[in-house]
Amino acid sequence: MKVTIAGAGIGGLSLALMLHERGIEVEVFEAVGEIRPLGVGINLLPHASQQLCMLGLEDGLAAQAIETSTLAYFNKFGQEIWREARGRAAGYEFPQFSIHRGELQMTLLAAVQQRIGLENVHVGYAFASFDQSADRVLAQFTRREDGITVQTECDVLVGADGIHSSVRKFLYPHGDEPRFSGRMLWRAVTEAEPYMDGRSMFMAGHQDQKFVCYPISQPLHRKGRSLINWIAELRVPSGELPNSDWNRKVDKSVFATPFQAWKWDWIDIPAIIDGAKEIYEFPLVDRDPLPRWTFGRVTLLGDAAHPMYPIGSNGSAQAILDARYLSDCLASDPDTSYALREYEAERLPRTTGIVLRNRMNGPEQVMQMAESRAPSGFKNIDDVIPRETLEGISLRYKRLAGFDKDSLRTKT
Numbered sequence: 048m049k050v051t052i053a054g055a056g057i058g059g060l061s062l063a064l065m066l067h068e069r070g071i072e073v074e075v076f077e078a079v080g081e082i083r084p085l086g087v088g089i090n091l092l093p094h095a096s097q098q099l100c101m102l103g104l105e106d107g108l109a110a111q112a113i114e115t116s117t118l119a120y121f122n123k124f125g126q127e128i129w130r131e132a133r134g135r136a137a138g139y140e141f142p143q144f145s146i147h148r149g150e151l152q153m154t155l156l157a158a159v160q161q162r163i164g165l166e167n168v169h170v171g172y173a174f175a176s177f178d179q180s181a182d183r184v185l186a187q188f189t190r191r192e193d194g195i196t197v198q199t200e201c202d203v204l205v206g207a208d209g210i211h212s213s214v215r216k217f218l219y220p221h222g223d224e225p226r227f228s229g230r231m232l233w234r235a236v237t238e239a240e241p242y243m244d245g246r247s248m249f250m251a252g253h254q255d256q257k258f259v260c261y262p263i264s265q266p267l268h269r270k271g272r273s274l275i276n277w278i279a280e281l282r283v284p285s286g287e288l289p290n291s292d293w294n295r296k297v298d299k300s301v302f303a304t305p306f307q308a309w310k311w312d313w314i315d316i317p318a319i320i321d322g323a324k325e326i327y328e329f330p331l332v333d334r335d336p337l338p339r340w341t342f343g344r345v346t347l348l349g350d351a352a353h354p355m356y357p358i359g360s361n362g363s364a365q366a367i368l369d370a371r372y373l374s375d376c377l378a379s380d381p382d383t384s385y386a387l388r389e390y391e392a393e394r395l396p397r398t399t400g401i402v403l404r405n406r407m408n409g410p411e412q413v414m415q416m417a418e419s420r421a422p423s424g425f426k427n428i429d430d431v432i433p434r435e436t437l438e439g440i441s442l443r444y445k446r447l448a449g450f451d452k453d454s455l456r457t458k459t
Contacts, residue, residue: 048072048377051186051201053174054208055082057148058349058366060155062207064102065374067163074199075159076188078173078208082156084149087234087327088263088276090115090248090360091144091151093134094450095367100141107154112146113262117247122417124424125251125311129413129437133248139452145248145261145276147236148363172197174213177204177345184344202383204345205373207366210334212351218342227288228331228356228406230255233279233302235323236263241273242314251316253418254408255282256305258316277319278357280331281305288330297328331356333406336399341387348373353398359409361401361448368449369394400447410444413437 048071052059055077066073091099091112099108119130134143160168171191178185184204187196206214215223243249245268248261257280264274279302299320309316320326333354340347349366372394376386401409408415413432421431428437445451 048203048383049074049201050203050205050377051076051184051199052205052207053186053188053214054078054206054212054349054351055152055156055159055168055170056207056209056349056366057152057155057363058351058370059205059207060152060159061098061102061367062205062348062370062374063159063163064155065098065370066377067159068102069374069378071374071377073163074167074201075169076172076174076186076199077168077170078191078213080171080191082152082170084147084153086148086152087236088145088261089148089151089363090261091146091367092360092364092448092450093139093141093143094448094455095364096134096144097141097455098367098371102158104154104158108144108146108151109142109265111150111154111265112144113246113265113268115143115145115246115248115261116244119243119247119249120411120413121249121251122414122421122424123252123256123309125309125314126424126428128417128428128432129441131441139455141455145263147263147274147276151363174206174208174217176217179204179343179345202344203377203387205348206345206351207348208351210332210350210354212347214345215337215347215351218345218347219337223334223337225288225330225332225334225354227286228333229286230280230282230331231289231302232329232331232357233297233326234329235277235320235326237275237277237319237322238267239273239275239319239322241268241271242275245273249314250411250414251309252280252414254411254415256280257411257414258306258309260314260319275319277323279303279306279320288332295328297326299323299326301328333402336402337395339391340395341391344383344387346373346387346391352395353402355398355402356405356409358405358411359401359444359448361405361409364448364450365398365401369398397449404444404447410441413440
């Protein structure tokens with residue numbers, strides 16, 4: 048069997064490593080001409096880090112990433128709503144890693160190039176189209192440098208080419224536009240003094256005004272400093288999806304004013320914003336869940352299949368879980384078409400649930416509850432939201448996303 052993957056992001060590269068581990072031939076095509084460590088921070092929850100650790104990548108990730116100890120939610124006054132241990136600090140066998148997305152991608156790429164071979168990773172080739180018969184797929188890619196179309200033959204084609212997936216567009220050419228939440232995100236990294244224990248992630252505010260922080264650099268942590276990944280989020284007046292570049296640099300003046308009073312005894316958010324060298328703007332979007340991902344010998348994975356709001360730290364995690372299940376299906380069943388349908392039957396409803404729950408703010412709904420019930424703040428959160436309610440929200444989301452302890456104990 049040979050599998051062709053369109054897209055060398057986290058999902059596509061994870062799939063390539065997992066297929067190779069199961070003895071399946073694989074090649075990867077990436078549209079950009081050079082894969083570079085771009086982006087900002089992401090979280091790898093224990094169910095995702097488990098899969099990468101099983102690929103032998105734990106030491107390399109641990110040398111770069113922060114092993115997250117705590118997740119905490121605060122209201123707009125810096126008052127604590129909910130706090131819980133994370134990763135190994137919470138008793139998981141595997142860590143929760145906070146890491147720069149580019150460093151994770153380059154770690155995966157290095158492993159793919161070493162194990163699968165440089166000749167099987169083609170950069171500067173954008174997916175164009177495919178044709179398929181009963182037993183083969185002919186995939187066409189356009190070479191970036193000269194516009195020439197090249198063709199490759201395979202048993203399975205996987206579209207892992209992100210939220211703007213060309214493979215998805217080929218399968219669904221009409222009526223599949225991004226769905227805008229009416230909120231904008233501004234993302235950056237800032238080197239600063241550590242806050243809390245230096246390994247904690249926090250979120251403050253509510254759904255119309257939110258700030259998220261977590262450190263992502265183990266080398267800086269060893270020096271007593273933090274490279275803080277942060278996200279500012281605001282509802283925009285028009286509520287319309289902007290036509291501008293979805294990854295454009297902006298000045299802090301675009302969004303910083305509403306956060307000027309967010310200075311508390313344990314964090315100075317205006318100072319963190321001021322310390323960023325570059326700030327990038329993104330609309331908070333997803334797409335409506337699809338009725339199917341698989342068409343014959345072609346299927347989708349990761350953001351190409353189920354783009355979701357970056358709530359609950361599940362985007363990259365679900366792409367990695369897709370890769371694990373798809374590789375298992377292809378390795379265990381000689382009937383490729385059945386294996387792809389089995390993959391879809393398992394993963395489509397699970398990820399659809401997360402997409403829909405994230406539209407309801409996922410586990411972050413505790414901040415909106417606090418805002419709705421106590422907009423002027425509180426003395427004791429137990430008087431506003433019972434502890435059992437907070438615990439229930441946290442556990443339901445973990446079960447939905449597949450990283451509650453009971454679910455992970457059953458996986459190998």
